Amino acid sequence: MKPTDLAKRLRQDAAFSPEALDRGKAVLMAAIQNEVAPRRRPTIVPQVPYHDIAAALAFLERAFGFREIATARVTAPDGRIGHAMLEFGDGRIGIGGQGGHGAQSPKSGGVESQYISVYVDDVDAHHARALAAGARIAMGLRNQFWGDRTYEALDLEGHRWRFHQVLREVPQSEWRWSPEDDRS
Numbered sequence: 001m002k003p004t005d006l007a008k009r010l011r012q013d014a015a016f017s018p019e020a021l022d023r024g025k026a027v028l029m030a031a032i033q034n035e036v037a038p039r040r041r042p043t044i045v046p047q048v049p050y051h052d053i054a055a056a057l058a059f060l061e062r063a064f065g066f067r068e069i070a071t072a073r074v075t076a077p078d079g080r081i082g083h084a085m086l087e088f089g090d091g092r093i094g095i096g097g098q099g100g101h102g103a104q105s106p107k108s109g110g111v112e113s114q115y116i117s118v119y120v121d122d123v124d125a126h127h128a129r130a131l132a133a134g135a136r137i138a139m140g141l142r143n144q145f146w147g148d149r150t151y152e153a154l155d156l157e158g159h160r161w162r163f164h165q166v167l168r169e170v171p172q173s174e175w176r177w178s179p180e181d182d183r184s
Helices: 002-018 019-036 053-064 123-132
Strands: 047-050 079-087 089-098 116-121 136-143 148-154 160-166
Touching: 047 160, 053 079, 053 089, 053 123, 089 136, 123 136, 123 148
Parallel strands: 047 089, 116 160
Antiparallel strands: 079 089, 136 148, 148 160
């Protein structure tokens, strides 16, 4: 609903119920904010290759809480999904076919070539969700020297995902890194 329409409705509702004015102000301000400053798209969007894009979509939504951006799906003439975009919080990631632009899934390449970091509000609950959905845990929950609590999971094709929750801000002068911190 447009802000002008919301303002008219708010005026009508306030005439019958003064409490409606307080409730309606927040809704009106959010509508104005969205119209004036639409949500900005991320400037960097990683693309991850999969053999089975439909299975990857289902898994990433179920296990990790991603949501598909339905308007971004590309479907091939034979009905297969050629590319999809997912979002989590204010981040996005694209998933496409195996071999697209030379990218290889760990399923066929035999090796992980990167990992993707995702910040969540409650990493322990996220870990439990991923386990329940069948994610393979590559590194269990642990507190990191820089103040985050993390875990790492592998998806259906072996892509590594690292999930973080910021527990506290640790000044860099207090960081105590050791080579064991990089091992899973």
